[in-house]
Amino acid sequence: MQTTHEMVVNLGPQHPSTHGVMKLEVVMDGEYIVDCKPVIGQLHRGMEKMAEGMLYGQFIPITDRLDYLSPACNNLSYCLAVEKLLGIEAPERGKYIRVIIAEMQRIANHLVALGSWGLDLGAWTILLYTFRDREMLLDLFEMFCGQRMTLNCFRVGGTTYDLPDGFVEKAREFLEVIPSRINDYEALLTKNPIWMTRLRDVGVVSAEDALAYGLTGPNLRASGVKWDLRKVYPYEVYDRMQFDVPVGSRGDCLDRYYVRIQEMRQSCRIVQQALDQLPPGDIMVDMPTIALPNKEEFPNNFPEVVRHFHLLVQGYAPPEGEVYLGYENPKGELGFYLVSDGSGYPYRLKIRSPSFINMQIFPKIMRGAMLADVIAILASFDPVLGEIDR
Amino acid sequence: MDGLFYQISFWVLAVITVLSALMVTTMQNLTRGVIFLVFFFLGIGGLYFLMQAEFLALVQVVVYAGAVAVLFAFVIMLTPRVAEREIKQSLNLGAGFILAALFLALVLSLLLGQPWPELAAPGAGTITLGQLGQALLGEYLLPFELVSVVLLVALVGAVVIAGRNAGRGERKS
Amino acid sequence: MWLYQFFYQPGEWARGIYQVMENWAVRIGMGIQWIQLIDMIIVAIILIAFIFLDVMFLTWLERKVAGHIQVRHGPMRTGPHGIIQPVADAIKLLFKEPMALPGVDNLIYLISPLMMFVGAMLIYIVIPFSPGWVVAPMDYGLLFAFAASGLSSFFVMAGGWSSNNKWSLLGGMRAAAMTLSYEVPLILAAIGVALVSGGLSLVGIVESQAGMWNIIRQPLAAVLFLVASLAEMNRGPFDLAEAEQELVAGYLTEYSGMRFAMYYLGEYTHLLAGAALFTTLFLGGWQGPLLPPILWFLIKIHVMVFVYMWIRWTYPRIRIDHLMAFNWKFVLPLALINLGVTGLVLVL
Numbered sequence: 001m002q003t004t005h006e007m008v009v010n011l012g013p014q015h016p017s018t019h020g021v022m023k024l025e026v027v028m029d030g031e032y033i034v035d036c037k038p039v040i041g042q043l044h045r046g047m048e049k050m051a052e053g054m055l056y057g058q059f060i061p062i063t064d065r066l067d068y069l070s071p072a073c074n075n076l077s078y079c080l081a082v083e084k085l086l087g088i089e090a091p092e093r094g095k096y097i098r099v100i101i102a103e104m105q106r107i108a109n110h111l112v113a114l115g116s117w118g119l120d121l122g123a124w125t126i127l128l129y130t131f132r133d134r135e136m137l138l139d140l141f142e143m144f145c146g147q148r149m150t151l152n153c154f155r156v157g158g159t160t161y162d163l164p165d166g167f168v169e170k171a172r173e174f175l176e177v178i179p180s181r182i183n184d185y186e187a188l189l190t191k192n193p194i195w196m197t198r199l200r201d202v203g204v205v206s207a208e209d210a211l212a213y214g215l216t217g218p219n220l221r222a223s224g225v226k227w228d229l230r231k232v233y234p235y236e237v238y239d240r241m242q243f244d245v246p247v248g249s250r251g252d253c254l255d256r257y258y259v260r261i262q263e264m265r266q267s268c269r270i271v272q273q274a275l276d277q278l279p280p281g282d283i284m285v286d287m288p289t290i291a292l293p294n295k296e297e298f299p300n301n302f303p304e305v306v307r308h309f310h311l312l313v314q315g316y317a318p319p320e321g322e323v324y325l326g327y328e329n330p331k332g333e334l335g336f337y338l339v340s341d342g343s344g345y346p347y348r349l350k351i352r353s354p355s356f357i358n359m360q361i362f363p364k365i366m367r368g369a370m371l372a373d374v375i376a377i378l379a380s381f382d383p384v385l386g387e388i389d390r
Numbered sequence: 391m392d393g394l395f396y397q398i399s400f401w402v403l404a405v406i407t408v409l410s411a412l413m414v415t416t417m418q419n420l421t422r423g424v425i426f427l428v429f430f431f432l433g434i435g436g437l438y439f440l441m442q443a444e445f446l447a448l449v450q451v452v453v454y455a456g457a458v459a460v461l462f463a464f465v466i467m468l469t470p471r472v473a474e475r476e477i478k479q480s481l482n483l484g485a486g487f488i489l490a491a492l493f494l495a496l497v498l499s500l501l502l503g504q505p506w507p508e509l510a511a512p513g514a515g516t517i518t519l520g521q522l523g524q525a526l527l528g529e530y531l532l533p534f535e536l537v538s539v540v541l542l543v544a545l546v547g548a549v550v551i552a553g554r555n556a557g558r559g560e561r562k563s
Numbered sequence: 564m565w566l567y568q569f570f571y572q573p574g575e576w577a578r579g580i581y582q583v584m585e586n587w588a589v590r591i592g593m594g595i596q597w598i599q600l601i602d603m604i605i606v607a608i609i610l611i612a613f614i615f616l617d618v619m620f621l622t623w624l625e626r627k628v629a630g631h632i633q634v635r636h637g638p639m640r641t642g643p644h645g646i647i648q649p650v651a652d653a654i655k656l657l658f659k660e661p662m663a664l665p666g667v668d669n670l671i672y673l674i675s676p677l678m679m680f681v682g683a684m685l686i687y688i689v690i691p692f693s694p695g696w697v698v699a700p701m702d703y704g705l706l707f708a709f710a711a712s713g714l715s716s717f718f719v720m721a722g723g724w725s726s727n728n729k730w731s732l733l734g735g736m737r738a739a740a741m742t743l744s745y746e747v748p749l750i751l752a753a754i755g756v757a758l759v760s761g762g763l764s765l766v767g768i769v770e771s772q773a774g775m776w777n778i779i780r781q782p783l784a785a786v787l788f789l790v791a792s793l794a795e796m797n798r799g800p801f802d803l804a805e806a807e808q809e810l811v812a813g814y815l816t817e818y819s820g821m822r823f824a825m826y827y828l829g830e831y832t833h834l835l836a837g838a839a840l841f842t843t844l845f846l847g848g849w850q851g852p853l854l855p856p857i858l859w860f861l862i863k864i865h866v867m868v869f870v871y872m873w874i875r876w877t878y879p880r881i882r883i884d885h886l887m888a889f890n891w892k893f894v895l896p897l898a899l900i901n902l903g904v905t906g907l908v909l910v911l
Contacts, residue, residue: 007729031884118879121879121880122800122802122878122879122880123877123878123879123880124629124633124876125629125632125633125876125877127633128633128634128635129633129634132634188877189879192878192879194800194878194879194880194881194885195879197881197882197885198879198880198881198882198885370882370883370884372803372882372883373882
């Protein structure tokens with residue numbers, strides 16, 4: 001009788017529905033997938049090794065390039081890890097500003113995820129709608145720190161920039177507009193029969209599998225596990241915010257979509273509350289050994305110039321020890337494991353990137369799926385190669 | 391427009407049809423053969439048009455060129471190692487010629503022995519679609535239904551056979 | 564007044580021109596057949612010119628519609644509002660290098676885009692543009708339209724196969740399977756209309772809609788025809804044959820330059836033909852008060868083209884197995900029910 005032989009298809013590394021340079025070697029039997037092997041490393045830049053030669057403060061711009069769609073959150077996670085190592089905390093206003101920017105970044109990230117997901121599945125219009133709304137957010141970021149994408153806006157101990165004049169008003173304007181826009185996306189996609197048939201019961205991840213493989217973020221919550229680091233280990237000012245954690249039930253792509261839509265709404269709530277509760281005060285911790293001096297004082301204050309020089313050349317030395325801090329990135333738990341040997345340079349920096357861990361489940365859930373589903377599943381996990389390859 | 395156009399059309403279509411048929415039978419690459427088969431069917435359809443049998447011509451194109459040829463193409467393209475295989479021509483030309491000559495003699499004797507009626511002028515004696523439909527569902531109802539049953543049996547049989555094969559080459563999950 | 568006759572009594576105008584040409588031929592002693600030949604050539608040229616111009620306009624329209632649905636402008640720089648964009652596209656495609664690919668079956672590779680285009684163009688010869696302006700007023704015009712569209716779908720598959728690319732072949736075969744499957748409800752929906760109008764002639768169908776357009780008399784058939792024609796044209800939510808490019812390769816991958824242009828134009832020709840068929844069957848063809856019939860016809864087909872584009876830019880793509888299931892389990896039974904109910908209503 002006729003035996004079908006299996007074909008190996010290479011999806012990537014150059015690929016239209018790209019989430020970065022990732023190669024998926026897919027072994028197919030006819031229409032169905034027998035095995036799937038992700039081949040990564042094409043974007044490896046040696047960040048963890050670079051960190052060993054950089055001062056703690058110097059590494060912050062590098063974290064921008066990890067998950068380049070939510071750089072503020074990466075910055076925040078790293079800064080929190082170093083602060084934990086140093087044993088300090090940012091002042092109140094600094095914390096609030098960090099939470100505001102980070103939650104806006106979460107909204108921006110989910111907008112991109114949604115847009116590119118729609119594009120992969122053939123709904124080209126949704127990409128342009130979400131990017132139009134993301135432009136509003138990028139304008140706000142530009143107001144805040146001058147950058148749109150690689151924000152580099154937080155520092156160990158707080159933030160360098162304060163919210164400029166007009167930021168709060170513009171942010172409130174944005175918050176008024178975005179709920180109706182999210183409703184538009186839901187109107188376009190949620191009840192769309194084609195969208196639902198493409199995503200319902202595709203790429204089902206059970207709760208046990210999700211926990212066993214170490215999934216985090218919306219992917220974990222879609223499988224029914226109510227685990228959000230902002231609620232479980234509240235850091236910054238999340239314990240003062242009221243927000244819900246959307247949890248799915250089936251663990252299929254459609255649930256991952258719902259979770260992300262709801263998370264956008266909850267992030268709007270958080271930003272609203274943070275803007276309401278924003279206290280006046282310092283934005284940077286008041287420690288001369290860590291905080292950079294105010295540049296406006298420079299011409300008159302020579303000791304400050306010397307201090308500036310010391311901090312930028314020698315840096316500060318945290319006590320010996322190791323610390324791990326995980327933070328709820330839009331894609332999952334971004335964790336930094338820092339080992340300090342008492343010098344100004346980290347002895348070892350290990351980045352636990354959520355997309356890298358999330359990706360491990362791909363071979364398991366793609367078996368038995370059709371080739372068209374591979375794209376849907378890949379998009380629903382929202383991986384980004386900057387994170388995976390570091 | 392009988393006359394010059396009729397003659398030109400007839401000769402063009404006849405040449406296309408006969409040439410395509412020749413290509414189909416002599417072509418070594420099977421898929422090219424299918425393409426020429428499509429042209430052959432189109433040529434036949436054109437000839438039917440010339441004979442004022444419009445409905446038959448259209449059905450010929452829709453069914454043969456549009457469906458049967460596609461079916462052949464699917465079979466050829468989906469069966470591995472058939473599309474690339476080149477059909478070797480038999481070298482026993484002598485026997486081939488003798489058989490062909492005998493067959494030609496038989497056909498010619500039948501053809502030339504019969505009186506062929508002149509092609510009727512259009513409008514006189516042509517069957518309209520309504521009459522065809524009435525005949526199919528009236529006089530020839532039983533053959534029509536039997537043919538439908540035969541087709542159904544073929545369809546179900548094909549699905550069963552294909553299903554059984556798919557079961558044997560089941561994917562591992 | 565000639566102008567008035569051209570617009571409002573196009574049938575007589577055409578006959579008048581034909582008469583004039585015949586008299587002229589008889590006067591200068593040329594055989595009547597030659598003047599008929601010249602007539603046919605002129606009509607063919609006019610039809611092809613119309614198709615080309617309209618299709619070029621459609622490529623521009625697609626980008627504008629896509630742009631405006633996506634909250635952006637679309638082409639704006641080439642000419643006012645980008646109206647010269649199709650010319651720019653054509654020039655670009657002309658200058659592309661025609662690649663001689665290894666392993667490609669040259670004959671079929673070259674013929675497929677042409678035959679696909681020819682198949683799409685053949686549909687236009689039975690569509691009534693105006694009372695009296697039909698290139699071929701056949702008694703079985705409806706069936707001819709479907710025969711031509713089925714022909715063009717075969718050459719989509721042939722093009723995919725001849726590219727010597729496993730994935731083009733797969734894409735082409737999927738397109739062929741989809742087109743064949745959706746032809747069944749397409750024809751059944753159209754037969755519903757034919758039942759109501761009493762014949763397969765497109766001219767007859769248009770004229771029978773003088774009182775009420777068929778979209779009111781056969782609403783279900785209209786919706787089914789819309790869906791099935793989207794699948795026939797490889798468009799909208801059913802464009803998996805070419806959007807396979809997002810996965811591996813579509814049947815168009817190995818085509819470049821003018822050959823790609825042929826396929827591309829063929830697709831838009833098919834789109835316009837589908838819109839014209841829908842208009843003829845359901846929207847009353849050239850019927851309409853006040854305006855000249857040809858204008859009504861053009862307005863209606865472009866409205867339908869806009870609807871097709873609207874659908875394409877709104878919905879995500881459907882998967883092949885869902886597509887087949889949708890056809891056999893949903894669209895086809897509905898088409899059969901529609902036919903049955905129509906027949907029943909007509910008999911009673």
